[in-house]
Amino acid sequence: MKYNPDENGYFGQFGGAFIPELLYPNVKEIEDNYINIIESAEFQKEYRDLLKDYVGRPTPLYYAKRLSAKYKSHIYLKREDLNHTGAHKVNNTVGQILIAKKLGKTKIIAETGAGQHGVATATVCALMGLECTVFMGEVDIERQAPNVARMKMLGAKVVPATSGSKTLKDATNEAIRYWIQNPETFYLIGSVVGPHPHPDMVARLQAIISEEMRWQLKEKTGKEEPDTIIACVGGGSNAAGAFYHYLEDENVELIAVEAAGLGVDSGESAATSQLGEVGVIHGSKTILMQDEYGQIVEPYSISAGLDYPGVGPLHAFLFETKRAKFMNATDKEALTAGYELSRLEGIIPALESSHALAVLPKLDLKEDQVVILNLSGRGDKDLETFIKHLDE
Amino acid sequence: MNSIQHIFQQKDKNLLSIYFTCGFPELNDTGKVIQELEKSGIDFIEVGLPYSDPMADGPTIQYSSSVALKNGVNLDVIFEQLLAIKDSNKTPLVLMGYFNQLLKYGEDAFCQKVKDCGIDTVIFPDLPMVEYENHYKTLFAKYGITNVFLITPHTSEDRIRKIDSLTDAFIYVVASASITGAKGDVSNAQVAYFKRIKAMNLKSKLIIGFGISDNKTFTTACEYANGAIIGSAFIKSIDSTGVNGIGDFVKGVLG
Numbered sequence: 112m113k114y115n116p117d118e119n120g121y122f123g124q125f126g127g128a129f130i131p132e133l134l135y136p137n138v139k140e141i142e143d144n145y146i147n148i149i150e151s152a153e154f155q156k157e158y159r160d161l162l163k164d165y166v167g168r169p170t171p172l173y174y175a176k177r178l179s180a181k182y183k184s185h186i187y188l189k190r191e192d193l194n195h196t197g198a199h200k201v202n203n204t205v206g207q208i209l210i211a212k213k214l215g216k217t218k219i220i221a222e223t224g225a226g227q228h229g230v231a232t233a234t235v236c237a238l239m240g241l242e243c244t245v246f247m248g249e250v251d252i253e254r255q256a257p258n259v260a261r262m263k264m265l266g267a268k269v270v271p272a273t274s275g276s277k278t279l280k281d282a283t284n285e286a287i288r289y290w291i292q293n294p295e296t297f298y299l300i301g302s303v304v305g306p307h308p309h310p311d312m313v314a315r316l317q318a319i320i321s322e323e324m325r326w327q328l329k330e331k332t333g334k335e336e337p338d339t340i341i342a343c344v345g346g347g348s349n350a351a352g353a354f355y356h357y358l359e360d361e362n363v364e365l366i367a368v369e370a371a372g373l374g375v376d377s378g379e380s381a382a383t384s385q386l387g388e389v390g391v392i393h394g395s396k397t398i399l400m401q402d403e404y405g406q407i408v409e410p411y412s413i414s415a416g417l418d419y420p421g422v423g424p425l426h427a428f429l430f431e432t433k434r435a436k437f438m439n440a441t442d443k444e445a446l447t448a449g450y451e452l453s454r455l456e457g458i459i460p461a462l463e464s465s466h467a468l469a470v471l472p473k474l475d476l477k478e479d480q481v482v483i484l485n486l487s488g489r490g491d492k493d494l495e496t497f498i499k500h501l502d503e
Numbered sequence: 504m505n506s507i508q509h510i511f512q513q514k515d516k517n518l519l520s521i522y523f524t525c526g527f528p529e530l531n532d533t534g535k536v537i538q539e540l541e542k543s544g545i546d547f548i549e550v551g552l553p554y555s556d557p558m559a560d561g562p563t564i565q566y567s568s569s570v571a572l573k574n575g576v577n578l579d580v581i582f583e584q585l586l587a588i589k590d591s592n593k594t595p596l597v598l599m600g601y602f603n604q605l606l607k608y609g610e611d612a613f614c615q616k617v618k619d620c621g622i623d624t625v626i627f628p629d630l631p632m633v634e635y636e637n638h639y640k641t642l643f644a645k646y647g648i649t650n651v652f653l654i655t656p657h658t659s660e661d662r663i664r665k666i667d668s669l670t671d672a673f674i675y676v677v678a679s680a681s682i683t684g685a686k687g688d689v690s691n692a693q694v695a696y697f698k699r700i701k702a703m704n705l706k707s708k709l710i711i712g713f714g715i716s717d718n719k720t721f722t723t724a725c726e727y728a729n730g731a732i733i734g735s736a737f738i739k740s741i742d743s744t745g746v747n748g749i750g751d752f753v754k755g756v757l758g
Contacts, residue, residue: 119633129602131559131628132653133677135662274565275555287558294657391603391629392556404577405607406555 114358114425114434120307121396123431125424128306130394133291137298138394140214142308148213149206149315161205162319165238166195168202170320172327172483177455184476187337188458188486189324191349198461198488199320199349200231200301206316207299208235216297218242222286224251224279224345225416225463226258227488228301233267243267244296246285248278251415257492276409279345279419283393302346303423306394310351310423317352324483325356332481339364339474342485343467344437345381345417347426349487354435364436366474367426368467370412371439381410381418384430384437392421398430413442413496414462416488440469446500449490461488462496505623505649506595507672510546511708511729518730519721519756520710521737522549522599524567525584526576528742533576533584535746541594543753549626549732552581552600559628563735567742578608578616585620597651597672599626610639614646624672626651632666640669653677656696663703670707676700676728678714689714689723697727718758 120126120142128138148154162168170190179186191199204221211219219236221243223229229245236243245262249271252259262269270289275281283304290298303310303317325335340357342350344367357363372380380386383398390399392407400408400420412418422430429435440448449465452458460468464487476482490497510518521540525533533550540548553568553576560568585596598617605613605627617625625648630639635650643650649671654663656679666674678693700709709728715721716736724731733756740752 127634128631129629129634130631132631132658133559133655135631136657136659274569280556284556284558288561291559388607390607391601393558394629396606399603401603401607403607404579405601405603405605406572406577407603 112359116307116311120311122425122428124389125397125427126307126310127396128394129391129396130306131291134287134306137290137294138306141312144214145210145308145312148210154209154213157209158206162202166201166205167193168319169323169327170194172324172331174331175456178452181455182471182476183478184480184482186471187328187481187483189320189353189483191320191485191487192458192460192464192489196227196231196234197491198227198231199317199352200228201234202319202352203301203313203316203348204228204231204235204299207312208239208241211241211297211299212239214297216295218293218296219299220244220246220286220289220296221299221301222246222279222282223301224248224282224419225414226251226255226262226492227416229267229269230258230261230265232299232301233262233265236267237265244270244289246270246272246282246289248272248276248282250277251279251282255415255492278415280392280407287393302348303351303425304346304393304395304421310395310425313348314351314355314425317348318355320349320352320485321354321356324353328483336360336363337481337483339366339480339482340485341366341368341467341470341482343368343417343463343487344422344426345370345419345463346421347423349485351423351425353483353485358434365429365434366470367429367435367437368470369437369439370414370417370445370466371441372411372413374441375439379411381412381420382439383410383420383422385439387421395421395424397421397424397427413445414466416461416463417466438470438473440466444469446497449497458486459490460486461490462493464488505671507547507597507624510595514546515708515729517725518546518710519753520547520549520597520730520732521545521753522551522732522734523737523741524551524553524564524571525581526553526571526574527567527738528570528745530574530576532746533581534588536741536749537588537592537594537596539746539749540753541592543750545594545753546730547595547597549597549599549734550585552578552598552604554601554604557601561735563738567738578604582616582620585622589621595624596622597624597626598622602627602630610642614642614648617648618646623647624649624651626675628653632669635669651675654700660703663700663705667705667707673708673710673729674705675732676709676711678711678724689720694727701727718756721756722758
């Protein structure tokens with residue numbers, strides 16, 4: 112496939128593995144094995160059984176009637192919020208924990224922003240009886256307290272990242288440093304970021320989302336391809352999963368929605384494609400928010416899952432080649448969209464997914480246009496933030 | 504011949520190199536630190552370019568880097584500082600930074616500045632061998648710059664041999680599977696690893712780094728390599744004693 116990485120892990124000019132020699136054996140071990148493991152019948156059976164009986168897949172493709180009426184089009188929600196643990200993140204953690212087991216690993220580490228990936232990792236570690244350590248920015252620990260409590264209840268150790276902006280990028284730095292010092296551990300990365308082969312591995316595990324979309328939409332409409340797919344992008348794992356099996360269907364419009372924070376030009380934003388330039392973060396060449404000397408800029412968004420200063424290398428490639436259209440939504444637009452879905456459909460979305468919803472009013476939707484919006488997670492973890500803005 | 508090879512020609516045992524972070528503890532300390540290090544009699548100096556996200560560094564160098572960045576240091580300031588001491592300084596400098604700094608500054612512009620400052624040896628811990636071979640080897644050669652690779656206890660023999668063939672200055676032998684600043688004595692496992700590398704009879708000179716902090720660890724490292732690099736321990740020292748304590752620190756290490 113045109114959108115698979117080449118032998119050095121590049122999607123066009125993006126990707127690669129810019130890692131210290133210290134990490135080389137760890138990354139090489141995964142690179143040498145991940146495709147064989149994922150494509151093996153044994154893995155596929157275990158992975159799919161767990162997704163069905165433990166995670167609760169397939170997730171519904173729900174026709175949102177009142178939302179469609181409001182935007183005068185046909186909007187389907189891919190209900191990743193109904194997965195066990197409340198977001199798409201678990202698709203990846205179930206897959207990677209099986210890979211870790213095949214590689215004989217017993218200790219798992221992960222980074223987390225909003226805490227969804229941390230919870231999903233702690234969950235599968237409990238399921239498999241493996242030791243779990245999650246790195247989380249000190250700021251995120253404060254703003255995502257319920258998820259911190261869930262991780263602890265699941266038996267994981269939560270380690271605060273106290274450097275830099277004390278958010279997702281710093282949690283990732285800490286996880287990588289720990290991995291360097293403890294090469295026997297398996298780093299269960301949460302998004303389509305990091306050195307090759309991690310972006311590709313995570314995309315393949317999230318691809319179940321678009322695999323289901325194809326047959327589900329056909330069942331409902333007689334056609335596998337929608338006109339448009341919308342997904343939010345922080346690192347980009349839910350978008351990678353939602354786009355994956357449609358990448359080569361050039362007639363399907365792909366829309367990636369980034370967090371604009373207080374506004375793209377406000378200085379408080381996480382709209383990487385608009386504000387970034389080519390750079391290297393966490394071992395991957397991609398589009399990166401940085402200053403003129405290559406120092407990484409601290410991004411901002413109300414949503415702890417979207418304030419990442421980079422974007423996965425596949426997304427950088429989709430942006431550069433214009434295969435995907437990159438849009439963005441501010442904090443305020445996302446909050447409004449979150450309330451709107453709650454009141455129209457009885458579904459409280461995660462703040463991350465609310466960003467995807469927030470572009471609906473900005474699109475010139477046609478009456479016969481079929482849109483799938485990837486509802487990546489549920490909003491329970493964000494209630495406090497939503498409630499704070501209830502009267503606005 | 505490059506400046507480091509020149510040093511090795513005069514002396515190939517017990518070499519001491521010190522790493523420091525530019526712009527730390529104060530913005531304008533870069534030149535002073537280099538002058539004091541030169542006076543102290545060390546063999547070459549690793550000039551650290553502070554980075555916002557130093558993936559391979561431990562808490563001490565993360566700290567010195569963030570202080571330096573808060574002090575307002577940047578690549579242009581650093582190149583000016585290095586240019587200012589170029590004629591007076593006779594101790595070879597090795598530039599150590601992260602790959603994104605080179606990429607963003609402009610690959611040719613960066614290399615030109617490095618050359619202008621009289622520096623011919625660089626270390627980018629996150630520049631992998633495959634990228635070096637495909638592109639940067641040619642680029643660096645154009646400016647007379649040589650690259651230093653790191654090896655670790657987990658680097659395979661094949662890979663070490665390949666690194667040896669790509670090396671002009673020295674191989675940076677990472678003492679343990681760790682980030683910089685991890686502390687403790689030299690363990691039996693480390694000694695076994697040093698012995699294994701030594702027994703490979705590589706053509707390149709070997710300098711041991713990561714976890715070297717005092718006379719004891721320095722002396723042990725020098726039994727198995729041509730010398731050693733001290734980073735975090737030096738940063739901690741100038742953080743408490745300031746630039747004036749440099750002479751005493753180096754005396755303590757050399758014994």
